[in-house]
Amino acid sequence: xxxxxxxxxxxxRHKLRTGLTVxxxxxxxxxxxxxxxxxxxxxxxxxxxxxNRLVTRNAISLVFSMPLHYREKIRAVPGVRQVAPFNxxxxxxxxxxxxxxxxxxxxxxxxxxxxxxxxxEDDLRAFLRDRKGxxxxxxLADRYGFRVGDTIPLQGTIYPGVWSFTVRAIYxxxxxxxxxxxxxxxxxxxxxxxxxxxxxxxDQVGVFMVxxxxxxxxxxxxxxxxxxxxxxxxxxxxxxxxxxxxxxVAMTEAIVVxxxxxxxxxxxxxxxxxxxxxxxxARERTPEYATLKxxxxxxGYVARLVFGESLAIALCGAALGIALTFPVAxxxxxxxxxxxxxxxxxxxxxxxxxxxxxGVGIAAALLPGRNAARVRIVDGLRAIG
Amino acid sequence: xxxxxLAYSVRNLWTRKLTTALTxxxxxxxxxxxxxxxxxxxxxxxxxxxxxRYDNVVVTRRAAGNEVQSGIDRSQAAxxxxxxxxxxxxxxxxxVSKEAVVLIAQPKRxxxxxxxxTVRGVGAQGLALRPQVRIASGRMFRxxxxxxxxxxxxxxxxxxxAPGERLRFGGREWTVVxxxxxxxxxxxxxxxxxxxxxxxxxxRQAFSSVVARLADPxxxxxxxxxxxxxxRLTIDVKRERxxxxxxxxxxxxxxxxxxxxxxVIFSIxxxxxxxxxxxxxxxxxxxxxxxxxxxxxxxxxILAAFLAEALALAILGWAVGLALAALMQLVRISTMNWQSFxxxxxxxxxxxxxxxxxxxxxxxxxxAGGVLPALRAARLKIVDALRAA
Numbered sequence: 001x002x003x004x005x006x007x008x009x010x011x012x013r014h015k016l017r018t019g020l021t022v023x024x025x026x027x028x029x030x031x032x033x034x035x036x037x038x039x040x041x042x043x044x045x046x047x048x049x050x051x052n053r054l055v056t057r058n059a060i061s062l063v064f065s066m067p068l069h070y071r072e073k074i075r076a077v078p079g080v081r082q083v084a085p086f087n088x089x090x091x092x093x094x095x096x097x098x099x100x101x102x103x104x105x106x107x108x109x110x111x112x113x114x115x116x117x118x119x120x121e122d123d124l125r126a127f128l129r130d131r132k133g134x135x136x137x138x139x140l141a142d143r144y145g146f147r148v149g150d151t152i153p154l155q156g157t158i159y160p161g162v163w164s165f166t167v168r169a170i171y172x173x174x175x176x177x178x179x180x181x182x183x184x185x186x187x188x189x190x191x192x193x194x195x196x197x198x199x200x201x202x203d204q205v206g207v208f209m210v211x212x213x214x215x216x217x218x219x220x221x222x223x224x225x226x227x228x229x230x231x232x233x234x235x236x237x238x239x240x241x242x243x244x245x246x247x248x249v250a251m252t253e254a255i256v257v258x259x260x261x262x263x264x265x266x267x268x269x270x271x272x273x274x275x276x277x278x279x280x281x282a283r284e285r286t287p288e289y290a291t292l293k294x295x296x297x298x299x300g301y302v303a304r305l306v307f308g309e310s311l312a313i314a315l316c317g318a319a320l321g322i323a324l325t326f327p328v329a330x331x332x333x334x335x336x337x338x339x340x341x342x343x344x345x346x347x348x349x350x351x352x353x354x355x356x357x358x359g360v361g362i363a364a365a366l367l368p369g370r371n372a373a374r375v376r377i378v379d380g381l382r383a384i385g
Numbered sequence: 386x387x388x389x390x391l392a393y394s395v396r397n398l399w400t401r402k403l404t405t406a407l408t409x410x411x412x413x414x415x416x417x418x419x420x421x422x423x424x425x426x427x428x429x430x431x432x433x434x435x436x437x438r439y440d441n442v443v444v445t446r447r448a449a450g451n452e453v454q455s456g457i458d459r460s461q462a463a464x465x466x467x468x469x470x471x472x473x474x475x476x477x478x479x480x481v482s483k484e485a486v487v488l489i490a491q492p493k494r495x496x497x498x499x500x501x502x503t504v505r506g507v508g509a510q511g512l513a514l515r516p517q518v519r520i521a522s523g524r525m526f527r528x529x530x531x532x533x534x535x536x537x538x539x540x541x542x543x544x545x546x547a548p549g550e551r552l553r554f555g556g557r558e559w560t561v562v563x564x565x566x567x568x569x570x571x572x573x574x575x576x577x578x579x580x581x582x583x584x585x586x587x588x589r590q591a592f593s594s595v596v597a598r599l600a601d602p603x604x605x606x607x608x609x610x611x612x613x614x615x616x617r618l619t620i621d622v623k624r625e626r627x628x629x630x631x632x633x634x635x636x637x638x639x640x641x642x643x644x645x646x647x648x649v650i651f652s653i654x655x656x657x658x659x660x661x662x663x664x665x666x667x668x669x670x671x672x673x674x675x676x677x678x679x680x681x682x683x684x685x686x687i688l689a690a691f692l693a694e695a696l697a698l699a700i701l702g703w704a705v706g707l708a709l710a711a712l713m714q715l716v717r718i719s720t721m722n723w724q725s726f727x728x729x730x731x732x733x734x735x736x737x738x739x740x741x742x743x744x745x746x747x748x749x750x751x752x753a754g755g756v757l758p759a760l761r762a763a764r765l766k767i768v769d770a771l772r773a774a
Contacts, residue, residue, distance in 0.1 A: 155448050251498070280661070
């Protein structure tokens, strides 16, 4: 008990220095937490994937489509519950900077497959009745102030021209991991319009979302689907939704790796600052440590004092930094909604923040603690800070 | 006013080696991050600026944004080709390449993850329009054959693209007959073949883009105005250089914003480190400061001496950080460009501007960290300071 008091008193002796060190730790813990959350946001799509959903796409690459009649063939594969055509629309609202994901979907099977999108019963009926209707996510609605009944004109990039959709429903995610910044509209509307404008591009599907009965059999079902279209004009590649999403992450892996590395660089920066603080502190107190030894305290006790002080400062910084992470992440997520539809601080991140701070506290005290324990009484008493 | 000798400031740093090393080390890491980010952005810009030529124009479907999403049918392409501003090559044909651009997924060698590669079917003039593209090994594909040549970055990073191997896409087998070097430009991350063969195998009726050389680069505005107002066409006309700059805009902005935000946040840590060090230096040397003042050095000189010490610390950190960053030039990054949805390889590029910017950044950190402690040192009263010793 007394040594705890001594540690705290020691830590508060140089208020300015301790304050600055804690401030540095807060910044570092906060930056580390945000960067880890950015990396998590990258994997958000993969984390919200369900094991009973497969994605069938053209084997050449995603920019090639498949004919619509594949739907019936896939549905006939044993173990498949339902199939929904799904096209990436890729338009923008007013300016290319206003980017958000838009998909043309077949509403009934699609919504049945994705129970995590929660829609009010009446709104859903209104959407189903309106061929030009759209369902949008709550975050998207908040960002641009869209309300039910508003018209959203989208400039097509893949599908030329301006397309206008009427908001008929706003969906909420079942939990914070669900991307609530998308727009869905009727696949039939896209198809019929394309048939008129460019008949060659009618009846073409970007990907098929496939729901299966038993997640255990996903590999076998995926193979069965791909075998159907072997040697056809549009060969397919079927994988689980998770693998499909991870494929996107893998393509930008270099960026994820860079952010990961940088997030640890900040820990090293603060380690240098913290180690410096502890080295200076211990050097100045060398005579005191000698005095303690004269009084009969062993080298272990002196080392514990140094470690205790270092840990106390580190934990203080970590606690404040972690506490600040949540409001800052909420603000950052709102500002960067275009890039990161899902931005949530995970428990792992908090645990990592704490672990890094403790690691910094211990590492910073290693050299000074050893020196303090080893100091010979005569030298220590003679030393001037 | 006589300045305190610089050696006083520098030697003080030398005396406290551990403290100096730790503080400068923290700053070096911040400088490293700062310089590396700027180098990455510069490398990306260099790659894409080298891709486009000022006197080439790229025609894509209006609002398509990139070539993969675009479509220009044959009649539209013929109208573009017949414009009087377009140069006529030595063989009497127009310097126009009608191109079919698609993406294929191919596994990367080190990870085995399928990654999108741009496949470009070029017209007869396609090579003449891009003089930076040279065959590095093997030979060029023959017009009318199912042959392809692969860019240097693709040859280095992907499996199944060595000369003699066959790629299967579009229902055909394509023989790789050579690799080409496009001088670090975006074309290094592409596979090229004959445009008409690609059109047939992908069963397309529309080209992706039309690339043309202007006889006089100054005619661009006239050509653009005429083509974009032609009711038979719904197209965008851009200079090739601008087109490729726009392709990298999102990525470059992302790197810059993230990088600068990180540098600023990290620099707070390093500044605090410098501040702690300098405050301790002042506190430990109170007696010395008193002695210096008693010898006749003015407050300004003391202030300058401590600022010089902080600056020397920062410059040490800058030198180490920049040296580390310079090593990054050996690394080549390859990632997916969001706008074109395909693989793009580029390197870290160290430019003189980045050397100067990182030096200014390091000095600013040193000054910001050193100014408060230096002020405290300068404000000490001679008697108090001498008594403290």
